[in-house]
Amino acid sequence: MARQTPAARHGAFHPLRVAEVDRLTDDSVAVSFAVPPELRGTYRYAPGQHLALRRRSVDGSEIRRTYSICGPAVDPDGPSTLRVGVRMVEGGEFSTFALKELAVGHTVEVMAPAGRFVLEPKPGHFVAVVGGSGITPVLSIASTLLGREPDAHFCLIRSDRTAASTMFVEEVADLKDRYPDRFQLVHVLSREEQQAGLPSGRLDEARLTELLPALLPVTAVDGWFLCGPYGLVQGAERALHALGVPRDRVHQEIFHVDDGASAPSLPVPAPARSAVTATLDGRSGSWPVKDGESLLDAVLRNRADAPYACKGGVCGTCRAFLVSGEVRMDRNFALEQEEVGAGYVLACQSHPVTEEVELDFDR
Ligand code: FES
Incomplete structure (x- = not known):
């Protein structure tokens, strides 16, 4: 990472x-x-x-x-x-x-670039399961990996509605031409008959559970990269879990979450008065948190350069390290469990549980 x-x-x-x-x-x-x-x-x-x-x-x-x-x-x-x-x-x-x-x-x-859905080139066998525009970061991952690491193999399993709606067709074809022995492509169209290969239909959990073992030595894969809409990523994650893939080999990035995909966590009594201390670009400050507002909004009122984009718990741009105190997050589609376990939170989704909370955006 x-x-x-x-x-x-x-x-x-x-x-x-x-x-x-x-x-x-x-x-x-x-x-x-x-x-x-x-x-x-x-x-x-x-x-x-x-x-x-x-x-x-x-x-x-x-x-x-x-x-x-x-x-x-x-x-x-x-x-x-x-x-x-x-x-x-x-x-x-x-x-x-x-x-x-x-x-x-x-x-x-x-x-500046952000995000932790990344793969630094290294030898091994890597697989991506992507839907629609989920190809975008995976194209960067695959082309960097194959270009810089001769002992790496990459399998791209992509799902699109139709051939005409498929993004980066030429770039992916170029990878096939350049790395015929190290790059494998499986393309599934959900709303169109394909001339050869796989039958059409959605790439859901049941289909992946059947398809993946026929394609690959699933448990020998060194890293899985799932990217696309919430439903596809969730289905792929469940399929991998059922096939015995360890959680720490699975990385995911969700592009779109329907409202209601996850209800906010149960309300936790908030302290009557709370304050956030935040470090950003090496400078720190402490400010009060208004009732109901997120820690990000409290910081933004005082530091306009606090990083954020979606404010919806999806992009991860507002990730910060929780130095002290306790928070509750409404929803989290961006941080992996290991990151949460290591103490990271999404500032846009975090509300104070303790009177004092300290965040570090630089870690
Ligand atoms: S700003 Fe996108 S997850 Fe917080």
């Missing part, structure tokens, strides 16, 4: 110029940003990480969205371009803007 430097964790944005916009499908594009030489270190990323993008809405409010980087992480000095995949979300203001208006020469505010 990648360790981020404090410099890469803070919530500062920089304006980056759009260098390219490639249409991938009717409803998705890849957007490339030019990184000026002095910011290359700031935007150094691990394969699988994402970027938070920011813009002002027509009503003046701020919109932030995270998009995964799809390009390989190859330059130790940091990238000269950053390429992300954007799929249109119905009613999504940012994705609509990206698909309909964004053009070469525009400027977008971009936060």
Whole structure:
């Protein structure tokens, strides 16, 4: 798991110029940003990480969205371009803007890379199960791994609605051509008959439980990467568990959670008065937490550079280490159990249980 430097964790944005916009499908594009030489270190990323993008809405409010980087992480000095995949979300203001208006020469505010759904290249056999736009970070992971580690093998199991809605077709075909002995692709279409290979249908728990052992030595796989909508990731996780895969070999990133996928945890009596102490970019401060507000919002009232994007417990941008005190989280779709066990929390979902709570965003 990648360790981020404090410099890469803070919530500062920089304006980056759009260098390219490639249409991938009717409803998705890849957007490339030019990184000026002095910011290359700031935007150094691990394969699988994402970027938070920011813009002002027509009503003046701020919109932030995270998009995964799809390009390989190859330059130790940091990238000269950053390429992300954007799929249109119905009613999504940012994705609509990206698909309909964004053009070469525009400027977008971009936060430093974040996220722990990463694989640093190492020998071994790795597998990804992805749905739809879940291919985006996995493309970065697979291309970096295969390009930098000759003793690594990668199997990509991807599920899309139709061939026409499939993102990054050319990039994945390129991996097949370049690494015929080390890259395996299984493509399932849920709403379209396929000419050859697998029958159509959803890649759900039952199907994966049957499919995976026929494809691979499941328990010998060194790392599993699950990415896509909540239902697909949950189904894949249950299938792997049933097949005897140890939990610590499974990594997941959820792109979209329906409201109600998880009810907020049971209310815990909150202290009448509470305060949060937070360290961010090496500077600390202590501030009161208002009744019902999250620790992130309490910090943001005083430190506008606190990192966040979705405020929904999904992207993990607001991850912080709980130095002392106790919190309850409403929901968590971003942190793995090991991270929670190690003391990390999502500040956007955390409410104080004790009168004093201390967070460190730099760890
Ligand atoms: S801001 Fe996305 S999980 Fe907290």
